Amino acid sequence: MTEPLVGIKGLVKYFPIPRGVRIWHERETVHAVNGVDLTIERGEFLALVGESGSGKTTLAGCIAGFVKPTAGAIRFDGKPLIEVQGTNGTGRVIQHASHRQMATSIQMVFQDPSSALNPRQRIGDTLTEPLLVHGLMSRVEAKKRVGDLLELTGIRPSMWSRYPHELNSGQRQRVVIARALTVNPVLLIADEPVSKLDVSMQGQILNLLLDLHRQLGLTILFITHDLSVVRQVADRVIVMYLGRVMEACSADAFFSSPRHPYSEALVASTPRVRAQPERGIHIKGEIPSPIHPPPGCPFSTRCPEVIAACEQVVPPLHEVAPNQLVACIRR
Amino acid sequence: MSELLTVADLSVDFIIDGTAVPALDRVTFSVGRGERLGLVGESGSGKSTTARAILGLIQPPGQVTRGVVVFDGVDLRQAGDDSLNNIRGKRIALIPQDASLALNPVLRVGEQMDEILARHFRLSARERRHKCAEALRRMGLGDPERVMNAYSSQLSGGMKQRVGIAMALVCDPELLIADDPTSAVDVTIQAQILYEFRALTDRLGLAVLFISHDLRVVSTLCSRIVVLYAGQVAEVGTVEDLLEHPHHPYTSALLKCSPNVALRVNPLPMVPGASPDSLQALPGCRFEPRCPRSLARCAVEAPALSGNGQRAACWNPLT
Amino acid sequence: MAETLLARPIAPPTVTSERSRLERALHDRLLLLTGGVIALYVLVGLIGPLIAPQGPYTSHPGLNFHAPDGQFLLGTDKEGRDVLSRLLYGTRFTLIGAFGVMAIAALLGFIYGLVTAYVGGWFDSLSMRLFDVILSFPPLVLAIVLVATFGPGLYSVIIGVGLGYLPAIARIIRSEAMVQRNQQYVAAAEGLGFSSVRIIFKHIMPNTTSQIIVQASMNLPYAIIDIAGLSFLGFGIQPPTPDWGGMLAEGQRDLLFAPWLAIAPAAAITLLVLAWNVFGARLRRAVDPKRY
Numbered sequence: 001m002t003e004p005l006v007g008i009k010g011l012v013k014y015f016p017i018p019r020g021v022r023i024w025h026e027r028e029t030v031h032a033v034n035g036v037d038l039t040i041e042r043g044e045f046l047a048l049v050g051e052s053g054s055g056k057t058t059l060a061g062c063i064a065g066f067v068k069p070t071a072g073a074i075r076f077d078g079k080p081l082i083e084v085q086g087t088n089g090t091g092r093v094i095q096h097a098s099h100r101q102m103a104t105s106i107q108m109v110f111q112d113p114s115s116a117l118n119p120r121q122r123i124g125d126t127l128t129e130p131l132l133v134h135g136l137m138s139r140v141e142a143k144k145r146v147g148d149l150l151e152l153t154g155i156r157p158s159m160w161s162r163y164p165h166e167l168n169s170g171q172r173q174r175v176v177i178a179r180a181l182t183v184n185p186v187l188l189i190a191d192e193p194v195s196k197l198d199v200s201m202q203g204q205i206l207n208l209l210l211d212l213h214r215q216l217g218l219t220i221l222f223i224t225h226d227l228s229v230v231r232q233v234a235d236r237v238i239v240m241y242l243g244r245v246m247e248a249c250s251a252d253a254f255f256s257s258p259r260h261p262y263s264e265a266l267v268a269s270t271p272r273v274r275a276q277p278e279r280g281i282h283i284k285g286e287i288p289s290p291i292h293p294p295p296g297c298p299f300s301t302r303c304p305e306v307i308a309a310c311e312q313v314v315p316p317l318h319e320v321a322p323n324q325l326v327a328c329i330r331r
Numbered sequence: 332m333s334e335l336l337t338v339a340d341l342s343v344d345f346i347i348d349g350t351a352v353p354a355l356d357r358v359t360f361s362v363g364r365g366e367r368l369g370l371v372g373e374s375g376s377g378k379s380t381t382a383r384a385i386l387g388l389i390q391p392p393g394q395v396t397r398g399v400v401v402f403d404g405v406d407l408r409q410a411g412d413d414s415l416n417n418i419r420g421k422r423i424a425l426i427p428q429d430a431s432l433a434l435n436p437v438l439r440v441g442e443q444m445d446e447i448l449a450r451h452f453r454l455s456a457r458e459r460r461h462k463c464a465e466a467l468r469r470m471g472l473g474d475p476e477r478v479m480n481a482y483s484s485q486l487s488g489g490m491k492q493r494v495g496i497a498m499a500l501v502c503d504p505e506l507l508i509a510d511d512p513t514s515a516v517d518v519t520i521q522a523q524i525l526y527e528f529r530a531l532t533d534r535l536g537l538a539v540l541f542i543s544h545d546l547r548v549v550s551t552l553c554s555r556i557v558v559l560y561a562g563q564v565a566e567v568g569t570v571e572d573l574l575e576h577p578h579h580p581y582t583s584a585l586l587k588c589s590p591n592v593a594l595r596v597n598p599l600p601m602v603p604g605a606s607p608d609s610l611q612a613l614p615g616c617r618f619e620p621r622c623p624r625s626l627a628r629c630a631v632e633a634p635a636l637s638g639n640g641q642r643a644a645c646w647n648p649l650t
Numbered sequence: 651m652a653e654t655l656l657a658r659p660i661a662p663p664t665v666t667s668e669r670s671r672l673e674r675a676l677h678d679r680l681l682l683l684t685g686g687v688i689a690l691y692v693l694v695g696l697i698g699p700l701i702a703p704q705g706p707y708t709s710h711p712g713l714n715f716h717a718p719d720g721q722f723l724l725g726t727d728k729e730g731r732d733v734l735s736r737l738l739y740g741t742r743f744t745l746i747g748a749f750g751v752m753a754i755a756a757l758l759g760f761i762y763g764l765v766t767a768y769v770g771g772w773f774d775s776l777s778m779r780l781f782d783v784i785l786s787f788p789p790l791v792l793a794i795v796l797v798a799t800f801g802p803g804l805y806s807v808i809i810g811v812g813l814g815y816l817p818a819i820a821r822i823i824r825s826e827a828m829v830q831r832n833q834q835y836v837a838a839a840e841g842l843g844f845s846s847v848r849i850i851f852k853h854i855m856p857n858t859t860s861q862i863i864v865q866a867s868m869n870l871p872y873a874i875i876d877i878a879g880l881s882f883l884g885f886g887i888q889p890p891t892p893d894w895g896g897m898l899a900e901g902q903r904d905l906l907f908a909p910w911l912a913i914a915p916a917a918a919i920t921l922l923v924l925a926w927n928v929f930g931a932r933l934r935r936a937v938d939p940k941r942y
Contacts, residue, residue: 051517051518051519052488052517064841065841066837066840066841101843102843103841103842103843104843106841107841107842108837108838108841110834110837110838111834112834115833115834115835116834116835116838117835118835118839118853118856118857119835119857120856120857120938121853121856129842129844130842130843130844133842133843133844133845133848134843168604168605169374169605170605171605176838179838179842180838182842183842183843198373198374198544198605198606199373199544199545199546199585199588199589199590200373200584200585200588200601200602200606201601201602201605202588202590202599202601203588203598203599203600203601203602204601204603206590206599207598207599207601210597210598225517225518226518226590227518227592228589228590228591228592229590230592231590231591231592231593231594231595232590232595232596232597232599255592255593265519266518266519267592268522269518269519269521269522270518270592271518271521271522271545271547271548271551272547272551272591272592272593273546273547273550273551273574273586273589273591274550274551274570274574275547275551283519283523284523286487286489286490286520287487287489287517287519287520289487
């Protein structure tokens with residue numbers, strides 16, 4: 001069996017909150033990622049799903065290199081990428097590859113197309129710059145390569161000399177994706193790439209990502225909170241809640257029979273055309289603060305099936321069906 | 332005339348650099364008593380502008396150039412400041428899109444709610460406090476005293492949104508204008524709030540103008556829908572009519588493009604181009620450049636709403 | 651590629667980015683006009699002595715405090731020197747002084763602000779505390795200290811006043827730059843492996859030029875006046891060297907009965923400052939792709 005493209009073990013990320021004036025208070029931390037093991041297989045389209053406070057963006061930031069983990073290890077393409085020795089947050093961080101070196105392997109596409117492009121740079125320059133910086137080719141060759149990319153991503157050549165504000169958000173998002181592709185990444189991380197787009201334009205970007213996935217064999221990590229979008233694109237789904245993984249399984253398994261109570265609630269809460277509103281109500285309450293996560297299962301404060309044991313022990317991820325992992329002691 | 336709110340021919344222009352940019356163009360619809368009407372549109376459709384125009388909150392460089400807004404027999408455009416202030420906040424209330432922005436960070440929640448009541452009613456401080464607590468309790472906040480004593484920064488996103496709705500309800504209005512009130516909260520919280528909102532408005536018999544970009548949410552909550560595109564009404568009708576047999580190509584496109592958690596569609600439908608965000612005064616139908624059914628006439632002459640019950644502004648509607 | 655609901659192509663919106671920024675600049679008449687005025691000043695600075703009717707130090711005894719007339723177009727001062735000639739000679743000193751200060755304050759402040767915003771950490775904290783110290787002194791006092799160290803003269807004054815203005819400008823640029831640094835295009839550039847130098851100067855800097863133009867415009871008149879003040883106190887340009895600020899300060903004394911002594915340099919300063927500010931504003935417009 002080939003090693004997965006990305007292997008994450010025991011990943012933890014805590015953000016310390018500055019105390020400011022209140023120096024007599026205890027140091028508080030945001031437990032953004034609270035112990036995550038997961039893998040990303042080569043060539044798969046993986047959806048990472050969660051609401052606010054789930055830690056999905058922080059996790060992606062750790063993989064992409066923007067965020068230094070507090071503990072845990074990440075392996076990429078068969079080699080260690082970053083590991084933190086020691087588990088109490090004061091371990092030594094060994095970074096095996098710098099940000100710059102990883103640039104050609106992992107690329108990230110962000111949520112907001114309007115701030116993701118330099119407002120003072122023309123589209124053509126934005127797209128040729130990565131090629132020139134990495135010294136991969138001359139200006140003339142770069143222009144040709146970008147021309148191919150434009151065709152691949154459906155950007156019209158007339159946009160070459162335009163500024164970002166002259167494009168609509170769908171076109172801007174395409175440029176952002178094209179820019180990420182200039183360096184031939186192996187893994188593309190897309191963080192809520194369609195959340196800020198009109199519904200009538202979401203299809204453009206989603207179809208583009210699917211095409212890139214198929215034609216280039218691109219591995220895609222798709223981060224979102226919207227399960228209806230996940231249904232359209234993902235091969236596999238991982239659900240996170242308050243910094244931990246709740247469920248990991250194939251998309252088919254997930255949508256036909258989600259196992260974790262939180263997954264069920266998520267599916268039921270997803271708006272659909274003319275649904276009965278009562279359908280969505282499986283859980284009450286609010287998402288707890290990541291500064292003070294509940295002991296035991298993070299979902300215990302809202303779970304309709306909670307028992308005493310749930311509040312004491314963090315349920316481990318275990319296999320309930322082939323390739324379906326759930327972190328729940330009742331399932 | 333049982334309609335609580337009637338909007339007819341409402342047009343709003345924004346004067347930019349000397350030219351008039353139309354933001355709303357002859358928008359027409361009505362909300363019956365106790366009815367929930369959904370106003371659906373994407374970016375640039377003019378839905379927030381519509382809400383503000385109804386409440387008379389359009390400021391320069393925007394101006395209402397024509398049209399009539401009648402609330403319970405009162406012409407809001409002609410009304411004097413006194414009657415307007417008597418209606419705004421008291422009989423028509425606005426639920427803001429993002430409560431975190433609408434709540435004053437330096438005032439406690441209770442103080443802000445109290446201010447609204449004091450503005451509109453002659454009640455003792457204790458009576459006001461009681462009403463505020465009632466409104467918060469109705470919105471599912473079990474410990475209203477604690478919420479009223481808190482500052483908005485101490486509340487979670489979901490709680491703030493509930494406070495936003497409670498503030499709109501505190502004066503027992505007849506009409507609620509909800510400007511995309513759940514887009515800023517997580518999906519599990521959204522489901523709860525929408526459920527409670529529907530139950531509450533049913534129980535109180537409130538009329539609601541529910542503005543959203545999400546057709547799915549609107550179809551669950553409302554009985555009738557108005558579809559807005561680029562400042563014009565594309566179609567209006569009951570939820571059943573619009574979902575089962577949309578007449579306007581844009582309505583049909585919206586339906587097809589809304590991703591469905593129950594079904595994978597491959598490839599996903601989309602509408603090329605984009606909603607015009609810098610509108611020029613186009614003579615014809617604004618959807619024409621993107622419409623698969625456009626005729627020569629569409630670019631030249633803007634269609635008016637036509638039909639019975641279910642009405643669409645289209646020269647070549649679907650049947 | 652993907653099945654769509656539409657078969658026809660969409661016409662792209664008409665755009666105005668076809669012209670380069672230089673073209674836009676050259677088409678702006680006000681920009682050209684004020685640019686021309688500034689160029690004129692520079693020209694006079696260069697050839698002033700050649701076109702002055704008299705020497706700047708030549709005094710005409712018995713003709714002091716003479717009102718403007720055919721021989722002395724702007725009158726004479728208390729020593730009987732031709733005001734016009736002094737004005738023309740003094741152009742270079744004033745320009746060197748004012749632009750010198752702007753070069754130090756705005757240019758260095760710009761770069762400092764950009765770098766410290768991006769680098770952050772202890773360097774940034776240390777810089778801000780250092781700025782706090784500098785800012786607690788009035789710029790003139792600081793300049794006096796520096797001049798006392800380096801000796802009087804135009805260049806000491808320029809450095810002194812320039813360093814006095816630098817922290818305020820650097821701070822403002824720093825806040826702009828920090829806003830930009832948090833934008834996603836900077837994160838994207840980092841993710842693409844761009845060097846810090848490239849990100850600071852090729853990505854963040856162009857998005858802060860608007861601010862620096864504003865700062866440079868706004869501070870020019872203060873620079874002129876501060877240099878004048880220092881000269882007046884004896885720290886900068888020593889009389890009888892003609893310098894507009896100095897002439898203005900002296901002229902204020904005799905305002906009531908020889909107003910031309912103050913009006914002439916004041917007008918020269920005002921026109922320069924006006925042209926400079928309008929030039930700056932139009933330049934910002936030409937350079938910013940969104941505002942055209």
